[in-house]
Amino acid sequence: MNLQENLMLQGAAKLIKECAGVSSEDIVLIVCDYQSFLVANQICRACLAVGSNTNMVVIQPTAGHGIEPPELVGAAMQKTTVVFAVTSKSMSHTEAVKQARAKGSRIITMPEFLPEMLISGAIEANFTEQRLVAEKVKDLLTIANTAVLTSEDGTNLTFDLSGRNGRAVHGIAKEPGTFAAPPNIEASIAPLEGKAEGILVVNASIAGIGLLSSPVKLEISAGKAISISGGGDAQTLRSIIEEANDEKVYMVAELGIGLNPKACMRGSLLEDEAVLGSVHVALGSNASFGGTIQTKRHIDLISLGATLELDEKVIIQKGKLIV
Numbered sequence: 282m283n284l285q286e287n288l289m290l291q292g293a294a295k296l297i298k299e300c301a302g303v304s305s306e307d308i309v310l311i312v313c314d315y316q317s318f319l320v321a322n323q324i325c326r327a328c329l330a331v332g333s334n335t336n337m338v339v340i341q342p343t344a345g346h347g348i349e350p351p352e353l354v355g356a357a358m359q360k361t362t363v364v365f366a367v368t369s370k371s372m373s374h375t376e377a378v379k380q381a382r383a384k385g386s387r388i389i390t391m392p393e394f395l396p397e398m399l400i401s402g403a404i405e406a407n408f409t410e411q412r413l414v415a416e417k418v419k420d421l422l423t424i425a426n427t428a429v430l431t432s433e434d435g436t437n438l439t440f441d442l443s444g445r446n447g448r449a450v451h452g453i454a455k456e457p458g459t460f461a462a463p464p465n466i467e468a469s470i471a472p473l474e475g476k477a478e479g480i481l482v483v484n485a486s487i488a489g490i491g492l493l494s495s496p497v498k499l500e501i502s503a504g505k506a507i508s509i510s511g512g513g514d515a516q517t518l519r520s521i522i523e524e525a526n527d528e529k530v531y532m533v534a535e536l537g538i539g540l541n542p543k544a545c546m547r548g549s550l551l552e553d554e555a556v557l558g559s560v561h562v563a564l565g566s567n568a569s570f571g572g573t574i575q576t577k578r579h580i581d582l583i584s585l586g587a588t589l590e591l592d593e594k595v596i597i598q599k600g601k602l603i604v
Contacts, residue, residue, distance in 0.1 A: 285396075285400070286323070288399070288400045289320075289323045289396060289399040289400060290323050290326060290327060290399075291399075291400075292323070292398075292399030292400055292404050293320075293323040293324050293326065293327035293399055294327045294330070295404065296324065296327070296389070296399075296404070296463055297324065297327045297328055297331065298331070299408055299409070299453070300389060300408060300452050300453050300454065300461055300463045301363055301365075301387060301389050301454055301455065301461070302387075302455035303327075303328055303331055303333050303363055304331060304332075304333065305331060305332030305333055306333075306362075307328075307333040307334065307361075307362045307363050308333070308334045308336075308360070308361045308362050308363070309328045309333045309334065309335045309336065309361060309362070309363045309364075309365065310336050310337075310338065310357055310358060310360075310361040310363070310364050310365070311324055311325050311328070311335070311336070311337040311338070311364075311365045311367060312337075312338055312340065312350060312354055312358070312364065312365070312366050312367065312368060312372070313337065313338075313339055313340070313367045313368060314339060314340050314341060314342040314343075314368055314369055315339060315342070316342055316369040317367050317368055317369050317391075317394065318339060319396050320367050320391070320394050320395075320396055320398075320399060321337060321339075321365070321367040322337075323399060324365050324367055324391075325337050328365075333363075336357075338354060338357065340354060340368075342368070342369045342370060343368070343370045343372075344370070344524070345370055345489060345521065345524070345525070345577070345578055346370050346371040346373075346374075346392065346488050346489060346550075346578060346579050346580065347370075347371060347372075347373075347374045347375060347565060347566050347576070347577055347578045347579040348370065348375070348577050348578075349375050349376060349377055349577075350368075350372060350375065350377050354377065355375075355376070355377035355380065355381070358377055358378070358380075358381035358386060359380060359381050359384040359386065361381070361386050362385070362386060362387065362457075363386065363387045363389065364378075364381055364386050364387070364388050364389065365389045365391065366378070366388065366389070366390040366391060366392070367391045367394060368391075368392055369392065369393060370392055370393075370489075371390060371392035371393075371488070371550065371579065372390055372392070373390045373392070373460075373462060373569070373579070374565075374566045374567070374568075374569045374570075374579040375569075378390065378460070378569070379569050382458045382459075382460060383458065384458075385457035385458050386457075386458070387454040387455065387456070387457065387458070387459055387460075387461075388454060388459070388460045388461070389454055389461055389462070389463065390460070390461075390462045391462065391463070391551060392462075392550055392551060393488075393549040393550045393551055394549065394551055395547065395549050397547075398464065398547075398549060398551070398552060402464070402543060402544060402545055402547065402552060403463075403464030403465070403466075403541045403543050403544035403545070403551075403552045403555050404463070404464045404543075405543045406452075406464060406466060406541050406542060406543040406544070408451060408452040408453055408463065408466065409453070411451060411452070411466045411540060411541060411542070412449070412451040412452070412453055412466075414466075414540050414604070415449035415450065415451040415466055415467065415468050415540050416449045416451070416468075417604060418447070418449070418468035418538055418540065418596070418604055419447035419448055419449040419468040420447065421447070421468075421591055421596060421604065422442065422445075422447030422468060422469070422470040422536075422591065423445075423446050423447040423470070425442050425591035425592045426441070426442055426443045426592055427439065427440065427441060427442060427443075427591070427592055427593075428440040428442055428472070428536055428589065428590065428591050429589070429590045429593075430481070430536070430560060430562070430587055430588070430589050430590075431587065431588050431590075432482060432484075432584065432586060432587040432588065433586065433599075434482045434484055434496060434586075435480055435482040435498065436479075436480060436481050436482045436584065436587055437479045437480050438477060438478070438479035438480060438481050438501060438562070439477065439478050439479055440472040440473075440476065440477050440533070440536055441472060441473040441476035441477075442470055442472055442473070442536075442591075443473060444473075445470050445471055445472065445473065445571055445572075446470070446571055447468055447469065447470045448468070448469055448470065448570050448571070449467075449468050450462055450465060450466065450467050450468070450469065451466050451540075452464060452465065452466050452541075462551060463551075464541060464543075464544065464551065464552060464555060465541065465544075465551050465552070465554060465555040466539070466540045466541040466544075466555050467537050467538055467539055467540055467541075467554060467555060467561075468537070468538050468540060469535050469536060469537030469538065469561075469570070470535070470536055470537075470571070471534060471535055471567040471570055471571045471572030472504075472533060472534075472535075472536055473504075474504050474532060474533075474572065474573055474574060475503050475504035475505075475532075476503075476504050477501050477504045477533040478501060478502060478503070478504075479501055480498065480499070480500055480501070481498070481499045481501060481562055481582065481584075482496050482497070482498050482499075482584070483496060483497045483498075483499070483562075483582040483583065483584050484496045484584050484585060484586070485546055485553065485556075485559065485583045485584050485585045486546060486548065486550070486553040486554075486583040487514065487518055487580065487581070487582050487583065488550045488563075488579075488580050488581040488582075489517075489521050489550075489580065490514055490517050490518065490521075491548035491549075492546060492547075492548045492553075493514045494512065494513065494514055495511055495512040495513075495514060496511055497509065497510075497511040497514050497515045497518055497582070498510045498511055498515070499582070501533060504532055504533050505531045505532050505533070506522075506531045506532075506533070506564060507531075509522075518580075521578075521580065522564070522578070522580070525565075525576065525577055525578045527576050527577065527578070529565065529566075529574050529575070529576040530564060530565045530576050530577075530578045530580070531564060532564060532565065532574050533562060533563075533564060534563045534564055534565050534566060534567035534572060534574050534579065535561070535562065535563035535567055535570075535572075535579075535581070536560070536561075536562055537554060537560065537561040537562075537563070537581070538558075538559075538560055538589065538596070538597065538602075539554055539555045539556045539557055539558065539559035539560070539561070539583075540555070540557060540602070541555035541556065541557060542557045544556045544557065546585070550581060553583050554581050554583050556583075556585070557602060558585070558597055558600040558601050558602045559583055559584065559585050559600070560583075560584050560587045560589055560597065561581045561582060561583040561584070562581075562582050562584075563579055563580060563581045563582065564578075564579075564580045564582070565577075565578040565579040565580050566578065566579045567579070585600050586599055586600040587599070587600060
């Protein structure tokens with residue numbers, strides 16, 4: 282075993298202990314694909330080291346974020362106490378995850394998890410401490426009726442949050458049926474469908490694309506992206522949405538706030554959307570966290586330097602968390 286593998290194993294051990302609480306009494310299933318096998322293998326070794334009943338299945342990479350895994354895998358997930366979804370595309374917003382949680386499985390989802398992310402960056406955060414921050418911001422989202430997102434590069438987008446509950450994704454899932462996506466730490470909410478209005482300029486990263494070479498501008502009307510403009514990244518985003526062949530993928534599904542002080546933009550969805558003070562707006566599915574949109578895609582659009590107001594109270598000022 283070389284030095285890098287040793288360091289990766291240390292990171293994997295932190296994930297299984299601090300984030301998932303894996304013990305010898307757990308039945309663990311690790312779902313990966315050949316693109317994510319290196320990271321998944323370290324998770325597997327860490328689980329075996331604590332004596333858990335550990336199983337790993339390798340699947341073909343799915344075509345996009347939010348696409349269901351094979352039916353056999355979904356059924357196996359329901360027979361576990363812990364699932365690590367270490368896949369190149371996110372399974373977070375799938376029925377397979379929803380049903381496994383209903384059966385009591387703790388879900389740790391790790392899409393686009395790069396090997397170096399087990400060594401440095403967001404994984405160095407104190408998840409227990411940041412959980413308190415995530416819960417506080419979740420509460421602020423829950424009690425708010427409106428949100429306004431603005432930026433110096435042209436974003437001016439309003440959301441209706443009335444009656445919706447915020448959620449805290451803090452990287453810890455130790456109770457039956459809970460969900461975490463370490464090293465991501467965020468608070469988010471599903472805004473009312475059909476209500477978002479304005480302009481969104483995405484300047485940092487997009488799920489399925491990575492770090493942007495130039496900003497992508499979306500015009501939002503009645504909660505739906507009606508135009509997407511910019512350079513090559515804008516064209517790629519249009520292609521990703523069109524490939525889904527579902528008009529619901531154009532719908533605004535989520536407003537999220539990154540809360541991991543150790544995270545940095547590196548082109549991986551899991552860490553990019555966690556950067557402290559970043560804001561992400563997602564298109565597509567939100568039925569798994571309080572919304573009504575059920576579709577096969579969930580596409581996070583991440584921006585830096587924005588200002589976010591909840592009921593006219595500034596929560597983020599030009600990328601700096603005020604709370």
